[in-house]
Amino acid sequence: MNIPFFSSSVSDDPLTRRVHAQQVRLLYAQAPLGFIAGLLIAPMLTAMLWNVIPHPVLLIWLALLETTLLIRLALTIAFRRCANADNEPARWATRYTFACAASGCCWGGTLILFILSPSVVYDAFIALVLGGVLMSGVLTMTPVPMTYRAYAMPLALPPLLWLLVQDDLMRAAMGAAGLLYLLLVVAAAHRYHQTLTQSLRLALSNGELAQSFAAAKQQAETHYRQLIAALAEEERISATAQRQQTLLAHASRLNTLGEMASGLVHEINQPMTAISLYTEVGLAQVRSGALEPAEIRETLEKIAAQSTRASAIIQKIRRFARQGQSQYAPVRIDALLNEIADFLNLEAQRYAIAIHYDASPDLPAVLADGLQVQQVILNLVRNAIDAMNDSQGAGLIAISARANPNPGAVEIRVQDTGAGLHPDTVGQLLHPFFTTKPDGLGLGLSISQAIVEAHGGRLWAVPNVDRGVTFHFTLPLAHYAEPSEPVAPVALSVETTGIRL
Ligand code: ADP
Numbered sequence: 001m002n003i004p005f006f007s008s009s010v011s012d013d014p015l016t017r018r019v020h021a022q023q024v025r026l027l028y029a030q031a032p033l034g035f036i037a038g039l040l041i042a043p044m045l046t047a048m049l050w051n052v053i054p055h056p057v058l059l060i061w062l063a064l065l066e067t068t069l070l071i072r073l074a075l076t077i078a079f080r081r082c083a084n085a086d087n088e089p090a091r092w093a094t095r096y097t098f099a100c101a102a103s104g105c106c107w108g109g110t111l112i113l114f115i116l117s118p119s120v121v122y123d124a125f126i127a128l129v130l131g132g133v134l135m136s137g138v139l140t141m142t143p144v145p146m147t148y149r150a151y152a153m154p155l156a157l158p159p160l161l162w163l164l165v166q167d168d169l170m171r172a173a174m175g176a177a178g179l180l181y182l183l184l185v186v187a188a189a190h191r192y193h194q195t196l197t198q199s200l201r202l203a204l205s206n207g208e209l210a211q212s213f214a215a216a217k218q219q220a221e222t223h224y225r226q227l228i229a230a231l232a233e234e235e236r237i238s239a240t241a242q243r244q245q246t247l248l249a250h251a252s253r254l255n256t257l258g259e260m261a262s263g264l265v266h267e268i269n270q271p272m273t274a275i276s277l278y279t280e281v282g283l284a285q286v287r288s289g290a291l292e293p294a295e296i297r298e299t300l301e302k303i304a305a306q307s308t309r310a311s312a313i314i315q316k317i318r319r320f321a322r323q324g325q326s327q328y329a330p331v332r333i334d335a336l337l338n339e340i341a342d343f344l345n346l347e348a349q350r351y352a353i354a355i356h357y358d359a360s361p362d363l364p365a366v367l368a369d370g371l372q373v374q375q376v377i378l379n380l381v382r383n384a385i386d387a388m389n390d391s392q393g394a395g396l397i398a399i400s401a402r403a404n405p406n407p408g409a410v411e412i413r414v415q416d417t418g419a420g421l422h423p424d425t426v427g428q429l430l431h432p433f434f435t436t437k438p439d440g441l442g443l444g445l446s447i448s449q450a451i452v453e454a455h456g457g458r459l460w461a462v463p464n465v466d467r468g469v470t471f472h473f474t475l476p477l478a479h480y481a482e483p484s485e486p487v488a489p490v491a492l493s494v495e496t497t498g499i500r501l
Contacts, residue, residue, distance in 0.1 A: 015208070019200045021086040024093050026143040026196070028079045031072060031096070034140040037133050038069040038103065045113075045129050052118050061113070065106040072099045093144050100141060101150035107133055111158040120170050123163070127174055130159060131181060138185050142192045149186065156182045245450055246325060252447050253375055256382065257321055263346050268313055271306035278303045316342065319371070326372065326454070330365035330478035333373075333401040333410055340374045344381050344399075351385055353395035359412075363401055366410050366475040372451045373475065376459075379444040380414040380471045386437060387418025387468070408477050409457065415470040420463055429461065448473070 042065050046058050075095055079085050085092055110126055117123050134155055141148035156178065163175030257264070282299040285292070320343070337359050348355045366373075381397060388395035397416050404411040421429070428434045430449050435442030445459075452459040457474040464470055 015201065015204060017089075018086075018204050019197060020089040020093075022200045022204070023143040023197070024089040024096075025086070027093065027096060027141060027147060028076050030140040030143070031076045034137050035069055035073060037136045038065060041129055041133060042066065045110075045126065048125065049113060049117070049122065052122060053113060053116050057112060057116065061106065061109050064109070065103065068099060068103040068106055072096065072103065075099055093147065097144065097147040097150045100137075100147050101154060103137070104151040104154040107155040108158040111162050114159050114162055120168065123171060124174065127159070127163070127178060130156065131178070134182070135185060138189045139192075142189045143196060145190065145193055148189050152182065152186060152189075242326070242454075245447075245454065248443070249372060249375060249447055249451060252379075252441075252443055253320055255441065256375075256378060257317060259382075260343070260347060263350050264313070264317060267342075267346050268310050271310035271313075274306040275303050275310070278306065313342065316340075320374075322371075326369045328367055328369055328455075331368050331370045331373070332361065332365050333363055333412060333475075334359040334361045336370050336374055337377070337399060337401075339370075340378060343378065347382060347385055348395075348397065351389055351395065353385055353388055353397060355381070356396060356398045358398065358400035360401070363403065363410055365478040366455075367478040368455055368475050369451075373455075376448040376451050376473060377412065377414065379448045383444060383471075384414055384416035384418060384468075387416055387420070389418075404474050406474070409474040410477065411472055411474050413470050413472050415464065415468065417464075417466075417468040420467060421461065421469050430459075 042062055046062050049058060075092075079092055079096075082092075107130065110130060113126055114123055117126065134152055137151050137155070138148045141151055160175045160178040160182065163171045163178065166172055166175070278299050282296060282303070285295060285299070316339070320340075337357055341355075341357065344355055377399065381399070384397045385395075388397075395417055397414065399412070399414050401410055401412045403409075422436075425434070425436060430445050431442075432446040433442040434446075449459045452473045452475070456476045459471070459473040461469050461471045
């Protein structure tokens with residue numbers, strides 16, 4: 001049998017279950033107030049009627065009533081001691097409701113007292129006591145409607161109905177007023193019960209809300225901590241990648257210098273030989289005694305010029321071989337090209353290749369590490385020389401710089417008239433260690449791409465219409481962009497859409 005102990009039917013909704021548990025808890029919490037009425041008022045009524053009602057009747061009635069009170073008291077103690085009482089609210093509500101129904105029946109037994117009472121004055125007194133008991137009992141039981149109904153109906157109806165059917169107008173009026181009083185009490189209890197249920201529901205929802213808010217806050221804090229740790233880790237990895245890239249770029253520069261060594265030695269050798277020759281000439285002039293100051297000055301000036309030339313080449317080699325952290329600063333492309341033109345020409349001349357430069361001094365400055373950009377250009381030029389080495393006809397390399405149509409960047413191009421790109425290898429050009437040369441390392445392009453991307457630019461190649469290939473790369477303008485985080489060369493990606501890399 002499913003007894004509707006609660007105003008809302010028994011539900012699987014966790015909130016409703018908690019509301020029911022709280023209602024039952026309140027029912028038992030207020031129970032002691034109900035006992036006071038029973039314990040004090042019933043003996044008092046007995047005493048008042050002692051001389052007019054037969055004693056056995058009074059004593060049996062009192063004993064039965066106090067027994068039901070003791071049962072309710074025992075139930076209340078048991079409930080308080082039960083650890084998981086909140087898990088079975090319906091069961092505890094049922095027990096207490098039966099006990100209250102028994103109390104109500106005993107109070108309803110006052111019908112016998114009405115029947116045996118000698119006068120309407122006694123009836124009025126008994127009715128007054130019953131009214132008070134009804135009121136106090138119902139008020140303490142409002143958390144569970146079935147409980148107060150099970151208590152109030154057997155308590156009030158038998159005496160009231162009996163009063164109503166009496167011929168005595170006074171008694172009938174008392175019965176009618178009592179019925180009205182009963183209805184009002186039950187209606188008020190119902191209203192109070194609904195308000196209480198809503199308050200409980202609201203309080204528990206707020207509690208749940210506060211709990212989920214606290215949980216969400218804790219979760220957010222955990223995520224925040226994880227994010228901070230991840231960022232620190234990313235920063236560490238990025239710093240390591242930057243260090244490795246700098247080291248790799250430096251190693252690559254040293255390798256380039258090593259490969260250019262014979263040309264560089266030749267280049268230094270020339271002024272040294274000239275110095276030696278001019279020195280011989282000077283000495284001969286001194287020995288012959290024909291000391292013409294003008295001639296000696298001219299010879300010494302030639303020696304000084306050749307020594308300056310040799311020293312300039314050595315300075316450039318030293319500068320190119322140095323190792324250092326990336327230093328971004330506004331630089332002009334034409335100035336960068338001027339600085340390494342000697343190097344580039346030196347390499348090209350060995351293979352009878354001409355280099356044509358086209359970089360206007362009016363181009364805006366880019367934000368770059370000059371040495372690294374020169375390294376990229378040198379890599380591209382050396383590749384171009386290699387590609388033209390075997391090809392027929394006079395080789396020409398064109399290095400140009402112009403404002404990129406994509407605003408905020410300068411685009412540098414290195415165009416050759418070499419063998420061009422093989423379709424099978426296009427997609428692999430930027431892969432580290434990819435090379436088609438017997439003595440190649442396969443790092444030049446991947447390092448160049450890493451450097452360009454670290455500057456916030458892009459590197460790509462486009463086959464020329466007639467022959468050869470043009471490598472393009474962009475660098476952001478100094479006032480426009482910031483360099484991005486450097487990328488480790490192994491993480492490079494290659495764009496292979498269309499005929500571009
Ligand atoms: P390496 O020069 O040591 O081979 P790179 O990374 O500089 O390493 O070049 C990778 C490959 O790309 C080269 O081996 C070559 O096959 C190809 N390549 C690079 N530049 C050119 C070019 N200008 N023309 C034709 N092929 C080129």
